[in-house]
Amino acid sequence: MINLALFGAGRIGFIHGHNVVKHANANLVALYDPFQQNADKLANKLGCKQMTPEQVFADESIDAVLICSATDTHADLIEQATAAGKHVFCEKPIDLSLQRVRACLDKVSQTDSKTMVAFNRRFDPNFQALQQQVAAGEIGSVELVNILSKDPSPPPVEYIKGSGGLFRDMTIHDFDMARFLLGEEIESVSAHASCLVDPAIGEAGDVDTAVISLTTSSGKLAQISNSRRASFGYDQRVEVHGSKGMLVAQNVNENTVVSYTESGVNSAKPLHFFLERYDAAYRAELDSFINKLMGEKVNLPSMFDGLQALMLAEAALKSVAEHRSVKLTEME
Amino acid sequence: MINLALFGAGRIGFIHGHNVVKHANANLVALYDPFQQNADKLANKLGCKQMTPEQVFADESIDAVLICSATDTHADLIEQATAAGKHVFCEKPIDLSLQRVRACLDKVSQTDSKTMVAFNRRFDPNFQALQQQVAAGEIGSVELVNILSKDPSPPPVEYIKGSGGLFRDMTIHDFDMARFLLGEEIESVSAHASCLVDPAIGEAGDVDTAVISLTTSSGKLAQISNSRRASFGYDQRVEVHGSKGMLVAQNVNENTVVSYTESGVNSAKPLHFFLERYDAAYRAELDSFINKLMGEKVNLPSMFDGLQALMLAEAALKSVAEHRSVKLTEME
Amino acid sequence: MINLALFGAGRIGFIHGHNVVKHANANLVALYDPFQQNADKLANKLGCKQMTPEQVFADESIDAVLICSATDTHADLIEQATAAGKHVFCEKPIDLSLQRVRACLDKVSQTDSKTMVAFNRRFDPNFQALQQQVAAGEIGSVELVNILSKDPSPPPVEYIKGSGGLFRDMTIHDFDMARFLLGEEIESVSAHASCLVDPAIGEAGDVDTAVISLTTSSGKLAQISNSRRASFGYDQRVEVHGSKGMLVAQNVNENTVVSYTESGVNSAKPLHFFLERYDAAYRAELDSFINKLMGEKVNLPSMFDGLQALMLAEAALKSVAEHRSVKLTEME
C-alpha cells in the first residue's frame, strides 16, 4: 500500500483525490488546501485528514505527494517534498519561469525521489495505443506529426491572466505530445497566433488561436493547431505519418448512436471536455505512478519532460514576436 | 445509504459486489456463496461479512439483496427475500420454467418489495441513448427493429447443458431488447436455428446460430440474429427503423486509432466481451436500482419483463420444432 | 465491336442505352418502344435508328438485344430473340408467372444464345468486393447473411398494382443477393409482412414492410429486411458472418464531408436512390455482358438465377399466407 497526501483541493485535486480513494493499492492519508472551505469539503467527501505541507513532510508514513495546488507553489513544494524523501506526482507546469524550473530540477536531481510531471494525455488509451504502434515500427520511421487540440470554449479571462498564456497553459500539452510521438528532440519552433475568439483575451495580452511548426535535427516535422473554442466539444486528435504508413487517433464520442432522418445523418458529439475525455487517462497516470513506487518498470513523464515542454512554449512566444523560426538552443 | 447483501460470488457477483463497494450511496453488508472458497475470496477482497440467506433475511439493517447465484436458486430467493421485506435485484432469468416464474411473480405481487430483473443491456449508454431518441419521436413511429448479438466464442459445453439453451440463455437479452425498443408487446415468434459453430453443442441438444422474426399486433416487425461465435469480439448492435428515419447503435471499439499502411486500413476491434462492453451498463443498472430504493422515479426492468422474455424464448423453441410462426398466446 | 438493339425506352432503357453509346466496344444500332414519343426522344438523344423487334431479329448485323420493356413482354422477347440467334440481356423479372418462366428457360436452353438476367446489385463495386472476399475465404465458411434493403419512398400505387407485389418486385433483388452470398441453394423461406407505410398499398393487396428468414440444407441462415420507405435515402446494406469473421458493406454516401457544430455532428446522407447508388453497377453489368459476348470468361447472373429468385418470392407469399416456413420444393 502506498500512502499519499494531496496538495490542492480544486478541480484537478478532486479528480486525483477520488482516484486515490478508489485505488486498490493506495491510501489517501491527508490533503491540504489554503482555501479552508475547499479543503473541508473534499476531506469530508474522501474521508481523509487535513495536514499542512510541513506535517506531511514530517510524517514518515507518507510515501508520496500529489501536487495539484496553484502553479506558483509547484516548484517549492517539489523541492520541499523531495528534500523530505517523498516521491512526487506534480501537475504541469513545474513553474512559469524557465530559470525556476531549472533550479528545481537541479535540486531534485540530488535526491532519490521518484518524480513525475502529470502529462495526462500520454495516458489516454487512444494516444497510448497509437504511440505503442509507432514504437513497434508499424508505420516505419516517423516523418510528420500532426496534433490538433481545441477546447470547447475559453476559460474566464481572469484564469487566462494567470495562466502564462496559450502556449504555456494549453499548447504545453501538445509540445509534450509532439516529443512523445516524434521520438527525437525538437530543434526549432515556428509559431503564428491570433486573437479570434474573444477580444478580451487579446486585451489581456494573450492569443486564442495558434498554429505551430516544429522541426527536429534529422528533419522530422510536426504541426500543432490550437484554438480556445470548438463549439461542438473537445477536439483532441493526433496523426503520425511515417515511412510505411499513418496512424490516426480520432476523437472519443459520447455514444455510438447514429440517427438517419430526412434532415441528415447525425452522430454523437465528441466528449465535452477534459474531465470526460481524459477520465481514463487520469486513472491510468495515477496507476502508473503507484506502480512505479511499488517497484514496477514504468516510463513516466519526467521533470525533464516538463522543462522541455516549457522551453518549447517560450520559443513559440519568441517566434511569434520575431516572425521567425526559433532554435531551442536559443532558449538556454 | 442503502445496505445490500449479495448472493453469489461468481463472475457476475464479482462485478456487482465491486460496484456496490465503489457506490457513494450503498454499503455491501454481507455476501453468501455455497462454494466457501469463492465466498471467502470475494468477501476478503470487498471487506464484507459472510451471512447465510436466512441471516440476511432476518437482519433488519439490510434493505435489499442482489441475487447473482445459480439460476435454479433465483425464484426461491426472490420469494424468501420479498417475504422478508427486502427489495430484490435479480440476474436473469428468474427461472427456466415458465410455471415457476409465474408462481414467483404471483407471490412477489403480494408484497411491497421493489424488484428488478437485471437486463443489463437496457442500461448500456448507447442502447439507452438510442431508446431515448426513439421515445422522443426522433424517427416517428417504430416499424422495424433489427438486433444483432454475437458472442466472441461459445461457452463450455458443460455450461450450455445447464443454460436452458441458446434462446433462454442468450437470446433472452435480445427478446427483452426487442420489447424495450418496439414499445408494444410481441404477438408472434418465428425462429430458425442451426448448429454451425461446434458439433458438441448440437450433441448437447442445443443450437449455436439462430435467426428470429417477431411481429406485434399492429404489424411492427423485428429481427434477431444470434451466434455463439464472432471471432473478432462481441458483436452487439441494434437498429430501429421508423416512419421518419432510422437509429443505429454501433459496436464500441477498443480505441479510436486507425492505421493506414500498404497492406490496408486497420481500426480497433469491438470490445471483447460483456465484461468490457457492459462495464458502464453494470454500474448504471445498480445505480438505477439504488436510486429507486432512495425514492427516485426510475424505470426498472421488472419481473414481468423477465417473464415475457422467457415466454418469447419458449415460443422460439416451439417455432423451431414446428416450422411455423408461434403466437405468444399459445404459451399461456 | 458488339452491335446491340434496345427494347424499351423507359427509365432503365435510358440508362442502358446511354451506357452502350459510351461503351468502347459496343454500338447501339437501334431501339424500339411502342410508346412512340419515348422512342423518338431516346433515339434522337442517342443517335440511333428505330426498328421493330421483328426487324431487329431479322438483322444479321445485330448481335444481341437489351430487354428493358414492360415485364409482360420479357419472356416472349427472350424466346424470339434467342430463336433468332441473338444474345440476350434482360431486366428482371423474366415473368411474374413461375410456369411461364420455366417454359421460357426450356426454350432458351435449346439455343446457343448467351443470356443474362440483369441483377444489377451483383455488380455494385461494394457488394462485388464483399462477395469476392467471401469467395476468397477471408471469413471462413458462411454461416449467416443479413441483407437490408429499403427504398427512400414507395412507388405510385399504380406501379405497385402491376408490380407483382413487394416480394416479386423488390425483395427479388435480395433473394438473388442471398443466393449470391450464401453460395448454396435456399431450402426454406419464412416471411412476415405488414402494411405500415401507406394504407393505399394495403388496399391494393400488397405490403410495404417485410422480414424474411431463409435456411439452406446445411443449416446456413439468412435474414432480409425490407421497407418501401427510408426517408433519408436508399438503404442498401449487406453483412456476411462466417466461421472466421464478418464482412459488412455499408451504404455509399453523397460525399465525405462531416460537419461539427453545437447542434451535433452531421454527415452526408446515403445516395438517394438506385440511379445514383447503382450507377457504377449498371455500367459494370453491361460491361460484363459485352465482355462475355467478346469471348471472355465472365460469370453472369443466369436465367436460372432469375427463376430461383422468383420461386423464393412465391414461397415468401405462401409463407405469409400460411404463417409457416415454406420449403422451396413445394414450389415445384
Place this chain on the structure above:
Amino acid sequence: MINLALFGAGRIGFIHGHNVVKHANANLVALYDPFQQNADKLANKLGCKQMTPEQVFADESIDAVLICSATDTHADLIEQATAAGKHVFCEKPIDLSLQRVRACLDKVSQTDSKTMVAFNRRFDPNFQALQQQVAAGEIGSVELVNILSKDPSPPPVEYIKGSGGLFRDMTIHDFDMARFLLGEEIESVSAHASCLVDPAIGEAGDVDTAVISLTTSSGKLAQISNSRRASFGYDQRVEVHGSKGMLVAQNVNENTVVSYTESGVNSAKPLHFFLERYDAAYRAELDSFINKLMGEKVNLPSMFDGLQALMLAEAALKSVAEHRSVKLTEME
C-alpha cells in the same frame, strides 16, 4: 455546341480529351502534340483531327483550347490563343517564372477571352460541398484551415527536376485550396521542408516533406502538410474550423466493405491517386468551363488565382531559405 482543340496528348490531355468526347455540349475538333506518336495514338482513340496550334488559332470554327502541354509552353499558348480570340482552359501552372506569369496576365487582360486555370480540386465533389457549407455560414467565420496532401509515392527524379520543386508543383494545389477556403488573401507564409522520402530528391535540389503556415491580415490561420509518400494511397483531406464549428472532408475510399476478423478490423484504402480520386473533379471542371462558354454564370479559377498560388510557392521557398515568415508583398 462548343468546339474545342486540345494541346498535349499526355496523361492529363488523355483525361480531358476523353471527357470532351463524352460531353453532350462539346466537340473535340482537333489535337496537337509535338510527340507524333502520342498525337497519333490519342487522335485515333478519340476520332479527331490533328492540327498545329497555328492551324487551330486560324480556324474560326474552334471556340476554345485546352492547354495540357509541357509547362514551358503554357504562357505562349495562352497569349497566342487569346490573341486569336479563343477561350482558354489551362493546366496549372501558367509558368514557373512569376515575371512571365505577370506578363501573360497582362496580355490576356487586353482580350475578351474567357480563361481558366484548372485547379481540379476546387471541383472535387467533397471539397466543393465543404466550401459551399463554409460559404453558407454553417460554421460561422473561418478561423483556421488545415490541408493535408500526400501522394502515394514520389514521381521519377527526372520529373522532379523539371517540376519547379515541391512547392511549385504539388503544394501549389494546396495554396489554391487555402485561398479557396479562407475567403481572404494570404499575407504571410512560413515553411519548413525536409528530404525524408528519397535522397535522390534532395540531390536534385528538392524536398519531399513539408509543413507550411499561412496567415491573413485579419489573423486567420492555415496549415498545410505535404509528403511525396503515403504508402496506403492518396491522402487528400481538408478541415475548416470556424467560430461556430468545423467541417472536415475525409478521403474517398475504394469501397465501403469492412472486414472483421480475429486479426483486426479492415476497411478499404483511399482511392490510389489523382486519376481515381479526382475523376469526377476532372469531369466537373470541364463541365464548368463549357457552361461558362455557353453563357452560364459560373465561378472559375482564374489566371489571377494561378498567379497567387505561384507567388505563395515562391514565398514558401524564400521562407525555407531564410528561416522566417515571408510576407507576400515581398514577392511583388
